[in-house]
Amino acid sequence: MKSKVLRDLLAKTPAESKIFVELYADIVVRVNQLIREKGYGSQKALAEKMGKKPSEISKWLSGNHNFTLRSLAKLTAELGEPVINVPKRHTFHLHSEKTVSMTVYRNEGAKATGAFRSAVSVSSPQSKSKVA
Amino acid sequence: MNNFVIEIWDDEGNACIFYTVRWEDAQYSETDKFFIKYGDDNHKYHKEARELAYLISEVIGNRYGAIDDFIDRVKNKGHALPPKPKKSIHEIESLGVHFPLRLYCYRINNKCLILFNGGIKDERTDQQSKDISAKFYDLQSFVNRIEDALRDGILVYNGKLQRRH
Numbered sequence: 001m002k003s004k005v006l007r008d009l010l011a012k013t014p015a016e017s018k019i020f021v022e023l024y025a026d027i028v029v030r031v032n033q034l035i036r037e038k039g040y041g042s043q044k045a046l047a048e049k050m051g052k053k054p055s056e057i058s059k060w061l062s063g064n065h066n067f068t069l070r071s072l073a074k075l076t077a078e079l080g081e082p083v084i085n086v087p088k089r090h091t092f093h094l095h096s097e098k099t100v101s102m103t104v105y106r107n108e109g110a111k112a113t114g115a116f117r118s119a120v121s122v123s124s125p126q127s128k129s130k131v132a
Numbered sequence: 133m134n135n136f137v138i139e140i141w142d143d144e145g146n147a148c149i150f151y152t153v154r155w156e157d158a159q160y161s162e163t164d165k166f167f168i169k170y171g172d173d174n175h176k177y178h179k180e181a182r183e184l185a186y187l188i189s190e191v192i193g194n195r196y197g198a199i200d201d202f203i204d205r206v207k208n209k210g211h212a213l214p215p216k217p218k219k220s221i222h223e224i225e226s227l228g229v230h231f232p233l234r235l236y237c238y239r240i241n242n243k244c245l246i247l248f249n250g251g252i253k254d255e256r257t258d259q260q261s262k263d264i265s266a267k268f269y270d271l272q273s274f275v276n277r278i279e280d281a282l283r284d285g286i287l288v289y290n291g292k293l294q295r296r297h
Contacts, residue, residue: 001140001142001143001144002141002142002143002144002189003141003142003152003161003163003164005160005164005167005168005171006141006142006164006167006185006189009167009171009181009182009185010182010185010186010189010190012171012173012182013182013183013185013186017179017182017183017186018186018190020183021183021186021187021190021191022190022191024187025187025191025195025196025202028201028202028215029196029199029201032201
């Protein structure tokens, strides 16, 4: 059972907010997981390892910068593994002359176990099917 | 402190069961009171309250459980949600350092969390914040009594929290 108050509140929560919270949580878990695996010890140690000047580190640690995609890119480069993945769609032709688009998702719902899951959705003009 | 009961707040997730406390003579639990107040359409922090509800119910409850990544804001004997800001990247800071609400909780383990009440944190410490200082002291009293009950075997956890008769 769920509290009725909670149920009502979740029903009123827009999809955008839910997606934001999910991304937030996935990134928190992913970054912490990589920091532990790579033996940095702390997030500050990670920032220092990234060769930033003290003032830059301070700015970095306070989050007062606008280059959010850049910060994710730097983090990914330093940690050596992806923090987030963007689904990629590939279109190719089959012998039957059908055109098939395939979207590949990685790191979807990474759990505390660190396990990766993959899901592939395949669609074509004739048939819309999904394989997971 | 009067008598209170511990009751299920949300046990539908795969990763964590949430309990809450309710004063014996009260209609709503302490956690429901929090979300009724701050989740109201007219409250200036209703968006934040809904994000917090979703973080608890879906992210912690259904996906990750009450792991250290989320339960990291220590409040004496208890904890508070949302988790601390992860300052290394800007994207994940907004639910931390800029988040105006705090909801108190007590972790039995990764699969069991007891939620209490909370409020607006607008000063450096919880005790200084007018809206939550009383709730902060309630938290300590609730946790003391729950820990006593667990230690004395009155309350037991065996996959679920149960009162031993």
